[in-house]
Amino acid sequence: MLKINQLHKSYPIGDSSLHVLKGIDISVEEGEMVAIMGSSGSGKSTLLNIIGMLDEADTGDYILDGLPIKNLTEKKAAVYRNKFLGFIFQSFNLINYKNAIENVALPLYYQGIKRKERIEKAKFHLQKVGLLDWADHLPKELSGGQKQRVAIARALAANPKLLLADEPTGALDTKTSHEIMAFIQSLNDEGKTILMVTHEEDIANMCKRIVRLRDGVIMEDKKVNQVRAEQYV
Numbered sequence: 001m002l003k004i005n006q007l008h009k010s011y012p013i014g015d016s017s018l019h020v021l022k023g024i025d026i027s028v029e030e031g032e033m034v035a036i037m038g039s040s041g042s043g044k045s046t047l048l049n050i051i052g053m054l055d056e057a058d059t060g061d062y063i064l065d066g067l068p069i070k071n072l073t074e075k076k077a078a079v080y081r082n083k084f085l086g087f088i089f090q091s092f093n094l095i096n097y098k099n100a101i102e103n104v105a106l107p108l109y110y111q112g113i114k115r116k117e118r119i120e121k122a123k124f125h126l127q128k129v130g131l132l133d134w135a136d137h138l139p140k141e142l143s144g145g146q147k148q149r150v151a152i153a154r155a156l157a158a159n160p161k162l163l164l165a166d167e168p169t170g171a172l173d174t175k176t177s178h179e180i181m182a183f184i185q186s187l188n189d190e191g192k193t194i195l196m197v198t199h200e201e202d203i204a205n206m207c208k209r210i211v212r213l214r215d216g217v218i219m220e221d222k223k224v225n226q227v228r229a230e231q232y233v
């Protein structure tokens with residue numbers, strides 16, 4: 001699914017620079033569910049943003065689904081992003097003035113899909129996350145867990161090969177976190193490849209593999225016995 005070789009990334013800070021990723025090597029196969037952990041500032045989000053083609057590495061190779069991701073025009077990057085990737089964020093990133101179904105349908109608009117089909121597909125995905133009855137509601141009328149479900153439905157709408165999640169349970173209480181993780185696990189059971197950043201050890205243990213970063217290098221990369229979230233729901 002993806003292969004990264006000797007990835008480096010620095011940010012300019014005044015006259016000097018901050019070397020954030022220092023030679024990352026990682027491969028993720030189709031069907032995996034991987035947690036990226038590490039203390040604050042270790043480079044987790046930077047790595048996820050590069051994998052998500054929201055940012056670019058300085059040096060190193062990144063191959064996504066057989067395609068080398070390097071020096072792409074913004075237009076081409078946007079096409080690949082829409083085709084391959086779905087994003088879930090800690091703060092949901094829903095559009096406040098659009099209702100749930102319009103939020104879910106939005107990525108399909110960027111794929112050039114006609115309105116009727118967009119709404120049909122959005123309905124299907126809202127149903128999948130159990131929120132069809134809430135289709136007409138604005139984000140402010142939804143609970144945190146419901147907002148994250150809408151965000152997951154939106155991430156799934158364009159049928160991405162890889163789901164990227166940055167602290168998807170970071171803004172949720174424990175019970176809701178477990179409900180969301182149970183749902184994410186069910187997506188992985190269906191074959192979706194998932195990569196998530198988390199601070200929480202119990203959430204990471206609900207993945208199948210944990211990669212630990214420290215100061216921009218991978219300290220540990222190991223398979224784990226997946227804890228099923230539904231037992232806590």
Ligand SMILES: Nc1ncnc2c1ncn2[C@@H]1O[C@H](COP(=O)(O)OP(=O)(O)OP(=O)(O)O)[C@@H](O)[C@H]1O
Nearest residue numbers: 011012018020038039040041042043044045046047
């Ligand atoms: N756009 C940027 N410009 C300058 N420095 C940045 C930028 N983005 C991140 N950094 C710095 O790079 C380092 C790594 O940041 P990153 O967000 O990847 O860490 P993280 O492991 O995700 O941390 P957290 O768990 O706190 O979100 C931090 O020191 C951060 O301040």
